[in-house]
Amino acid sequence: MMQIKGAHLYQVLHLKGDRQDFDFVKTSLAAKGFDVVYDINGREAVEVAPILDALPNLEQYIYCSSAGVYLKSDLLPHFETDAVDPKSRHKGKLETESLLESRDVNWTSIRPVYIYGPLNYNPVEEWFFHRLKAGRPIPIPGAGNQITQLGHVKDLATAFGLVLGNPKASKQVFNISGAKYVTFDGLARACAKAGGFPEPEIIHYNPKDFDFGKKKAFPFRDQHFFASIEKATKELGCTPEYDLVDGLTDSYNLDFGRGTFRKEADFTTDDIILGKKLVSV
Numbered sequence: 001m002m003q004i005k006g007a008h009l010y011q012v013l014h015l016k017g018d019r020q021d022f023d024f025v026k027t028s029l030a031a032k033g034f035d036v037v038y039d040i041n042g043r044e045a046v047e048v049a050p051i052l053d054a055l056p057n058l059e060q061y062i063y064c065s066s067a068g069v070y071l072k073s074d075l076l077p078h079f080e081t082d083a084v085d086p087k088s089r090h091k092g093k094l095e096t097e098s099l100l101e102s103r104d105v106n107w108t109s110i111r112p113v114y115i116y117g118p119l120n121y122n123p124v125e126e127w128f129f130h131r132l133k134a135g136r137p138i139p140i141p142g143a144g145n146q147i148t149q150l151g152h153v154k155d156l157a158t159a160f161g162l163v164l165g166n167p168k169a170s171k172q173v174f175n176i177s178g179a180k181y182v183t184f185d186g187l188a189r190a191c192a193k194a195g196g197f198p199e200p201e202i203i204h205y206n207p208k209d210f211d212f213g214k215k216k217a218f219p220f221r222d223q224h225f226f227a228s229i230e231k232a233t234k235e236l237g238c239t240p241e242y243d244l245v246d247g248l249t250d251s252y253n254l255d256f257g258r259g260t261f262r263k264e265a266d267f268t269t270d271d272i273i274l275g276k277k278l279v280s281v
Contacts, residue, residue: 022050029054038160040064044092045099052103060106060170062163065093067113067175067227077149077181078227080111080173101171108169110159113177113227114220117153117247118254121262124150124219125248128191128200129256130265137201139273141222144185144204149226151177152247155240162236169236175227178247179240184220187244194248195257205273217269 015032017024019042029051036059042048052058070078071085084094100107116125131138159176163169182190185202192200207222232238242250255261 019047025050026054033057035059036164037061042093042096043090045095048096048099052099052105058105060108060165061100062160063093063096063100063107063109064160065097065109065111065173066090067111067177067225069094069111070227072223076147076224076226078175080175080231097173106170108163108166108171109173110156110163111173111175111227112151112156113149113175113225114151115153115156116150117251120153120251123251123255123262125191125194125251126256126261126263127219128188129195129252130261131267131270132192132195132197132200133256134265134267136267136270137203137274138188139203139205139217139270140184140188141205141207141218142184144188144202145183146220146222147181147183147224147226148187148220149177149181150187150244150247152240152242152250154250155238155242155247158241159232159236159238162238166236172235174232174236174238175229176232176238177227177229177240178242178244179229180244181226182244190245190248191252193245195252203274205276209276210269210272212269212272215266215269217273 015028017028019025034055035057037051037055039048039051039061042063052061067078068090069084069088071083073082085091086094088094097107097109100109114124116123128138155178156176159174163174188200188202192198207217210217229238229240
């Protein structure tokens, strides 16, 4: 939450509490009278309504949505005007965007694709780094030529700054990610290069041949998935600073390479895949 005056930032306050405690949210925010809200972790519209109720004179609500809201399509990349999927696991973010529009708030919604970078809460690159560090093969579903897209967390932060107080961002949605797309196999090789590891051994497998239970065998959706950032580039002047290898190197040097990571290594599903592959040879 920020308090601003004109174009000048003059105070930043931190309130600690449970956003599911709606009475606390209303009381705390109303007492402070914030002008701008950066909502980075909101997932459901019911979490946002109390904030809007508490701040009737809000100047801007900047929301972190997700490119995961788009309806799966054969026509890519996804543009901001593309059809969305009301049944996606990110439907709460769609409902939040609809709420903001219905409340006539000056809102801006950012839709990242896959986010990576140091200290990111869900660094997808960490999955690859764990296997590379252990000298293990990297199991990748299908042929490995599925095309996806990653955006560095620092470029995402830049985008959030550029929409603040920007009339071009009023009631607008922007896709934010890297400038280039990458295949799954290409990502594995890029992670190896970033961490100074040898060329990785890649094992391809058919996910339908395995039952992993509730475990997730691969950190990406098994499909082509990428979005156009043309609108953000033209309207906001938002050009990614990091190419993929440079961004992954930054992530490795400032996070995993220092021995820090969000999740411990878990090779359970890898061993299932490799075990079956070895038996079938």
